[in-house]
Amino acid sequence: MRAHVVRVAVMASVVALLLLAVPLAVAIRFAFLTDERGELERDAMAAVVRVGPDFAAGDPVELPSGGGGVRRAVYDASGTLRSGDGPSSGGDTVRQALAGHVAQGTSGGELVVAVPLSSGEQVVGAVRASTSASTVWGRVLWGWTALLGLCLVALVAAVLVARGQARLLSTPLEALARTSLAIADGDLTARADASSVEEIDEVARAHNSMVERLARLLERERRFTANASHQLRTPLTGLQLGLESALADPHADPRAALAEAAEQAHHLDHTIDEVLRLATTDTGTTAPAAAQPVADLLQAAERRWHGVLARDGRRLAVVREPETGRLRVPGRTTDQILDVLLDNAHRHGDGTVTVTLRDLGTALALDVSDEGSAVLDAQAIFRRGTGAGTGIGLALAREMAEGAGARLALSGTAPTRFTLLLPLDEDA
Structure with a gap:
């Protein structure tokens, strides 16, 4: 039973951990990617402030110094690289930024964010910020590893608690089984002890009540057997002696012997009825x-x-x-x-x-x-x-x-x- 309880508890814990861990893993991935894209967007915005509106005419562009593996580049309205570290063509992300809104995407194993560069009310270019996707996925994997470690710790704790609960549940049941075996071996004084589990205590009380009733029934049967043996011995002896005396005396009147035997048999019948009446006195069924x-x-x-x-x-x-x-x-x-x-x-x-x-x-x-x-x-x-x-x-x-x-x-x-x-x- 202990193994069964532990197995059920572990299966329930695994299901609960999976239901909790899978959404958390998805949330960790989403959080890290969203955080990294936010950082890239802030870097691109910082670069937009440093780029003048005449950069397309040949004015020098001073981008912030790169850090943390972030690559920055400036593109003109045609999507051509004018300055910085980036591909010669900005790609879809830069084209979306040139359309007038911040764009996010992936390209060549990189996370990319492009921010439009405006002069007056016209978009004259875009700033592109990118970083390696493997760096972000490394952080995601570390998060998933930490989550897995927590799940394993929780699973070990669940196993330990399950073993304790299994011992708590199985110990009184094992004691009840030993009591039943003792009763089966003839010890009608054995009784199940109380435990800390109400349902098991209810079974133990019902078991003890059953044993007490069986003990009373067996005691009644033993008493009936002993009483019948004691009460029938004397009239049977008298009946036997009377018949033997009549047989030993050839001149004896057989009618007298038969009359005495009939009286003894009648007394035997009364004896049996009285012993049976006494055996069922406590049931209230005998007059x-x-x-x-x-x-x-x-x-x-x-x-x-x-x-x-x-x-x-x-x-x-x-x-x-x-x-x-x-x-x-x-x-x-x-x-x-x-x-x-x-x-x-x-x-x-x-x-x-x-x-x-x-x-x-x-x-x-x-x-x-x-x-x-x-x-x-x-x-x-x-x-x-x-x-x-x-x-x-x-x-x-x-x-x-x-x-x-x-x-x-x-x-x-x-x-x-x-x-x-x-x-x-x-x-x-």
């Missing part, structure tokens, strides 16, 4: 989860997790007031958060896992506790990548809770207790 009676959610969670905990010799207890069971809460969201909290208690907790439902009047408090102890503080435990496992579950549970207008917090550490504050449905 909130439908409300369900909280008693139904607790019963379904108890069926899913009772056997899982029992295989490890642990017990699951659900405690709630009878009248709270009819209250409605965001169904799929609460279901998924319960799965995360029960899975966390199963993997990292100890002893009996207790789910307690409390009515706070304007909201429901759902406590999930076990007999273990939390080793992280109340804020760090909800950060992604924190803890002994994948570090996704609790962070995902808090995101789902906030997306539904609920709140999830670590409310106890010895024993460990998580509390989910659920907004009640408006029709509750």
